[in-house]
Amino acid sequence: MFLPTEYAWLEPVLIAAGVVFVVGLIGNVLSFSNRFVNALVTAIVFAVIFGALTYVARTEVPASPVEFLPADFAWLQPVLIAAAVVFVIDLIGNLLSFSSRFVNALVTAIVFLIIFGGLTYVAKEQGQPIPTITVPAPEPSPTPAPSP
Numbered sequence: 067m068f069l070p071t072e073y074a075w076l077e078p079v080l081i082a083a084g085v086v087f088v089v090g091l092i093g094n095v096l097s098f099s100n101r102f103v104n105a106l107v108t109a110i111v112f113a114v115i116f117g118a119l120t121y122v123a124r125t126e127v128p129a130s131p132v133e134f135l136p137a138d139f140a141w142l143q144p145v146l147i148a149a150a151v152v153f154v155i156d157l158i159g160n161l162l163s164f165s166s167r168f169v170n171a172l173v174t175a176i177v178f179l180i181i182f183g184g185l186t187y188v189a190k191e192q193g194q195p196i197p198t199i200t201v202p203a204p205e206p207s208p209t210p211a212p213s214p
Contacts, residue, residue, distance in 0.1 A: 075190045076183070083179040089115065090156055090171035101160035104170070109153035117145040155181065 093108025120142075159174030 079183045086178040087175035090174040094167035105157040108156040109149045112152045113149035
């Protein structure tokens, strides 16, 4: 979308880091009492937002090797796993910097960027398919017929 094709794998990483920053900032505003509660609130906010988006856009969820939810709730499994990951990443960010709400959210986003970016890069190097963001070209509008 905005990067050259050899760096297209980086676009979802940067966008996801931005989302983690915003969610971390919301979690910090709601609860800045201690590191654990802050990470828990951030993970819950993330789960609610990501869960709502996943529920609305429910598509066929690929079968996972480990199914811990009934088939009707298969869409919820990636939400719970992602919320757990956001909790751990936010807890790491809180341990590294807990000086202000903004800096805390920024450090959390940077930790996420490093971890998710590194994993995405390794997957790309191993030939795994990486989701990229494509914007379809606008369709040309039909030109009106000239009037006689």
